[in-house]
Amino acid sequence: MRRDDDGRLVRITIELLGHAAEGSADADWARAISSELPGIPAGRRARWALGGLWFLLLRRPATWPIRLFATLGILWQGLWLGTSISTLADDAPDLASPYSAWMVATQSAVVLLFLLAYARPWLSVLLAVPVIPAYAAVLWQSAGIEGIPVLAVPLFAGPPALLLVAIAATTVFWPLAVSAMRRR
Amino acid sequence: MPRDPNTSPQTLAVLRSLLADVRQFRYGYDLAKELGLKSGTLYPILARLAEQGHLERHWETDAPSGRPPRQMYRLTPAGQEFAARVEAARRKSPTARRAVSPRWEGAA
Numbered sequence: 001m002r003r004d005d006d007g008r009l010v011r012i013t014i015e016l017l018g019h020a021a022e023g024s025a026d027a028d029w030a031r032a033i034s035s036e037l038p039g040i041p042a043g044r045r046a047r048w049a050l051g052g053l054w055f056l057l058l059r060r061p062a063t064w065p066i067r068l069f070a071t072l073g074i075l076w077q078g079l080w081l082g083t084s085i086s087t088l089a090d091d092a093p094d095l096a097s098p099y100s101a102w103m104v105a106t107q108s109a110v111v112l113l114f115l116l117a118y119a120r121p122w123l124s125v126l127l128a129v130p131v132i133p134a135y136a137a138v139l140w141q142s143a144g145i146e147g148i149p150v151l152a153v154p155l156f157a158g159p160p161a162l163l164l165v166a167i168a169a170t171t172v173f174w175p176l177a178v179s180a181m182r183r184r
Numbered sequence: 185m186p187r188d189p190n191t192s193p194q195t196l197a198v199l200r201s202l203l204a205d206v207r208q209f210r211y212g213y214d215l216a217k218e219l220g221l222k223s224g225t226l227y228p229i230l231a232r233l234a235e236q237g238h239l240e241r242h243w244e245t246d247a248p249s250g251r252p253p254r255q256m257y258r259l260t261p262a263g264q265e266f267a268a269r270v271e272a273a274r275r276k277s278p279t280a281r282r283a284v285s286p287r288w289e290g291a292a
Contacts, residue, residue, distance in 0.1 A: 026231075028241075028255070029227060029231060031255070032212060032227075032241075032254070032255035033212070033223060033227065034252070035252040035253060035255060036211065036212050036213040036223075036254060038250075038251045038252065039211075039213055039251070039254075040213055047222065047223075048213070048216075048222075048223045049223075050224075051222045051223035051224030051225070051227075052223045052224070052227060054224045055223065055224050055227040055228055055231075058228075059231070
């Protein structure tokens with residue numbers, strides 16, 4: 001990373017650090033992390049600031065939009081998980097491909113990560129990880145039956161995407177927008 | 185069974201470092217540099233110890249001009265007792281001794 005890029009990243013991260021803990025008991029920690037920056041060698045400041053930002057984001061509680069989307073996600077994926085379990089039970093005697101088992105495993109992981117969003121919203125960003133094999137499983141099955149997997153996107157990527165948008169919006173973008181408006 | 189969060193090698197290293205001079209206040213980057221910890225590892229430890237009442241925090245009062253005051257940390261009396269206790273337990277337990285990497289081992 002070039003020195004000026006590092007400086008820009010540090011400035012943005014400091015701005016985010018201030019907002020990540022604004023109005024919360026963690027505001028002191030945000031100030032503490034930022035106050036160290038002048039004493040840190042230039043090339044290491046961005047990593048320090050980003051590490052501090054991650055620490056503050058992980059401590060942020062879930063806001064109501066996050067809880068709402070997590071609940072919707074649990075209901076949505078829960079329904080599909082029920083269907084997948086039923087399919088797996090039907091296929092169990094002569095399971096020709098691991099598709100059904102894949103689906104149950106990945107959908108269970110997604111439901112668990114939606115639950116995690118209540119306690120640690122930013123850790124639940126891992127939602128993107130199990131969605132990929134779930135999507136691949138649908139593609140695989142659809143290829144086998146010559147179907148077009150257009151429904152796979154809203155079914156598997158939709159609810160996690162909505163939750164990710166809620167997490168990013170309420171913890172980063174909205175506080176930044178409010179701060180920009182205040183400055184004007 | 186969940187592990188006690190205050191027995192990780194990194195937490196033990198922070199406790200030992202602060203226990204080395206209980207009167208002296210230390211700042212975050214100083215501890216991070218000494219122990220080879222990243223801010224994303226160090227601050228959760230400091231926050232947890234502070235919330236448990238093991239750590240005392242205060243803002244530097246004599247910061248030179250041009251630099252913002254830093255937040256300083258040292259062990260509370262309860263924290264000193266706790267750190268001494270976990271350090272004694274670590275010395276007694278061969279598995280816990282092995283869990284501390286040479287870098288952190290050398291930090292105290």
